Amino acid sequence: QLQIPLGFRFLPTKEEILCDYLKPIIKGDPIPSGVLKARHIYGANHEPWNILDQDSPESFWVLTKLNKKSKSRIERTAGDGCWLQQFAKEVKNKDGGEVTGYDKYFTYTSKKNKKSNGQWIMHEFSLKDQEAVGLSDLVICEIKNKDAAVVSSGYKESEGEIKKNKKRKLMEVPSNSTNDFA
Numbered sequence: 001q002l003q004i005p006l007g008f009r010f011l012p013t014k015e016e017i018l019c020d021y022l023k024p025i026i027k028g029d030p031i032p033s034g035v036l037k038a039r040h041i042y043g044a045n046h047e048p049w050n051i052l053d054q055d056s057p058e059s060f061w062v063l064t065k066l067n068k069k070s071k072s073r074i075e076r077t078a079g080d081g082c083w084l085q086q087f088a089k090e091v092k093n094k095d096g097g098e099v100t101g102y103d104k105y106f107t108y109t110s111k112k113n114k115k116s117n118g119q120w121i122m123h124e125f126s127l128k129d130q131e132a133v134g135l136s137d138l139v140i141c142e143i144k145n146k147d148a149a150v151v152s153s154g155y156k157e158s159e160g161e162i163k164k165n166k167k168r169k170l171m172e173v174p175s176n177s178t179n180d181f182a
Contacts, residue, residue, distance in 0.1 A: 010035055010061060014091040017125045017140055018101040025063060026127070026136045036063045036140065043067070047079035048108055048120040048143060057148040066137040081110035083122055091125070101127045119147045 012021070024031055039051060039062045052060045067075040076083040083106040090099045108120035123142045 010059075014103050014125065015093055015100060018091055018127055019093070022101070022125060022127055022138070022140050025140075026138060036061045038063045040064060041141065041143070042076060042078050042083075045079055047081060047110065047113075047116075048145070049116070050079065052143060052145070054145050055148055056145065059142045059144045062141045062143060064139060064141055066139060068137065076106070078108065079110075080112045081108055081117075083107070084109050099128050101125060119145060121146050 021031055021036065025036075037060070040046060041048075041051065041062060041064045048054070069075050076085075086105045086107060088102055088104040091101045091103050092098060093100050102125070104124040104126070106122040106124060107118050108122070109117045121144055125140045125142075
């Protein structure tokens, strides 16, 4: 079993997710352990904050199986809400521009907890011919709490301060910037 080295950050390209991770998983080939977590993200009591660390600013990489209502319809209910698709993009290989799969973008919408709507985002990666050839209902999802604060351990901020500081960080320009408009 392959091990992840210290300091490793999982930042694959979309093509790498499809060709180097999802394809081998479906074939039954080994991938580095610990990189992807196999989790059910759909169903009762599966709101993102119930299955993932809501305070982590890091992305969660999850291998999951799609719940199908029919051949063309997928059930994406999770707890008291659901993952709503915003858009989908084709993922092309860098060599020939051939479509290898899809990157579908979702946001989580809760019926009861309106405060969390849009806070959780997900990219779902699937292979182009995955369904057509009946390979698998497995997909790889990158899930993130986009409002999770990035603060050092031991430092406490109120919710208002966190939002204010996040906006400030977006507007700051590095001191070594050569941009004349800065």
